[in-house]
Amino acid sequence: MRLLRQFDLNLLLVFVTLMHERHVTRAAEKLHLSQPALSHALKRLREALSDPLLVRTDRGMQPTPRALALLPVVQQALAILQEGLAPPAAFLPESSSRRFTLATTDYFEEVMYPAFLSQLLTRAPGISFSIELITPEALGEGLEQRHIDMVVGLDSQVELPGGVLKTPWMQEELVCLVAASNTQIGDALxxxxxxxxxxxxxxDINGLGPSNIDNCLAQHRLTRRVISKNLNYIAAARVVALTEAIMTLPRQMAEHFSAMLPVRMVEPPNELPALNMTLIQHGLYANEPSTVWLHQQLITFANAFSHQT
Known part of the structure; x- marks a missing residue:
C-alpha cells in the first residue's frame, strides 16, 4: 500500500504502451504526449520500480525480465479498472422483465395509473408494477433499501428525510364536491x-402531518369541522352524495365522480393552494439506468396528461 500511495497510476498506461511499441516516439504519439513528456514518464517509472524496464540494444528497445513479468499483471489490473469504471449497462425496456414498486397517492392510482401502465406496456411488454401506500417508512427505509423505487404524486410541501431527491412533477387544481341536491352551497365558495x-x-393513514387545506385555514385563523375521514376517495365521494358536506379533491377526480354519482363541482376559495405533486427517489439509485428510464417515462406522461386536461 505504501508503494501505491507514492505511485502515479497514470504511469501504468505509459508502461503498457511502451511495452507494446518499444519505441519512445511511437508510444508518445499513441498517448498524445510529447516525446520529452513520455521520456520523463519513463524515467519516473524506472525510479518507482527500481528497474530500467526497457533497455536499448542492437535490436531496439528490449524489456527487462522485471518488465515482462509486470506486463500481464498491469494489463489485468487496467482491464479490471476499465470494466469497473465503465458506465452501467443500458436499460432495455423492450426486453426487460423488471418489476417496479411505486408508493403513490389514491389520485395517481385512480386517475392516471391505468393509462400510464397501458402506454408503458406497448413499449416494455415484460415490465410490471406493484402499488403501495405512501408512508413515512416508504419515504425513508423503503426508498433507501430499494423496497420502493419511486414515490409518485406526493405534495411538494411534505417534509422529506435526508438522502432523497424531489422533482416537481405535476400541478393539479383543487375543487370542491357537493351533493347535487345541496341547495345551501352555490357555484363557488x-x-x-x-x-x-x-x-x-x-x-391521514400515511402519518404525513396536517393537510395543506388545514394549513391554509390556519393562516387565516379559521378551522373546519370534518364529519367523516375515509380511507379512499370513492367512499368519501359517496358520503358527500348523501350529506350536506363538501369534499376537496383534484379536479380530474372530481369530474370522474360527477359522472358516476349525484354530486357536482364547486369552485373553491381563491386562497386554497393548488396540488403540486412530485416524484421522489433516493439519491443512491438516481443514476441507475432502469430508475432513470422510469423517471423519464413519468415526466413524459405528466406533460402529455397536462396538455390533455
Whole structure:
C-alpha cells in the first residue's frame, strides 16, 4: 500500500504502451504526449520500480525480465479498472422483465395509473408494477433499501428525510364536491363559507402531518369541522352524495365522480393552494439506468396528461 500511495497510476498506461511499441516516439504519439513528456514518464517509472524496464540494444528497445513479468499483471489490473469504471449497462425496456414498486397517492392510482401502465406496456411488454401506500417508512427505509423505487404524486410541501431527491412533477387544481341536491352551497365558495361548511376528507393513514387545506385555514385563523375521514376517495365521494358536506379533491377526480354519482363541482376559495405533486427517489439509485428510464417515462406522461386536461 505504501508503494501505491507514492505511485502515479497514470504511469501504468505509459508502461503498457511502451511495452507494446518499444519505441519512445511511437508510444508518445499513441498517448498524445510529447516525446520529452513520455521520456520523463519513463524515467519516473524506472525510479518507482527500481528497474530500467526497457533497455536499448542492437535490436531496439528490449524489456527487462522485471518488465515482462509486470506486463500481464498491469494489463489485468487496467482491464479490471476499465470494466469497473465503465458506465452501467443500458436499460432495455423492450426486453426487460423488471418489476417496479411505486408508493403513490389514491389520485395517481385512480386517475392516471391505468393509462400510464397501458402506454408503458406497448413499449416494455415484460415490465410490471406493484402499488403501495405512501408512508413515512416508504419515504425513508423503503426508498433507501430499494423496497420502493419511486414515490409518485406526493405534495411538494411534505417534509422529506435526508438522502432523497424531489422533482416537481405535476400541478393539479383543487375543487370542491357537493351533493347535487345541496341547495345551501352555490357555484363557488369564499374562504369563510368553506370553513363554515361540513367536510369529508381522506384519513391521514400515511402519518404525513396536517393537510395543506388545514394549513391554509390556519393562516387565516379559521378551522373546519370534518364529519367523516375515509380511507379512499370513492367512499368519501359517496358520503358527500348523501350529506350536506363538501369534499376537496383534484379536479380530474372530481369530474370522474360527477359522472358516476349525484354530486357536482364547486369552485373553491381563491386562497386554497393548488396540488403540486412530485416524484421522489433516493439519491443512491438516481443514476441507475432502469430508475432513470422510469423517471423519464413519468415526466413524459405528466406533460402529455397536462396538455390533455
Amino acid at each position: 369564499t374562504i369563510a363559507q368553506f370553513a363554515e361548511a361540513l367536510h369529508v376528507e381522506l384519513a
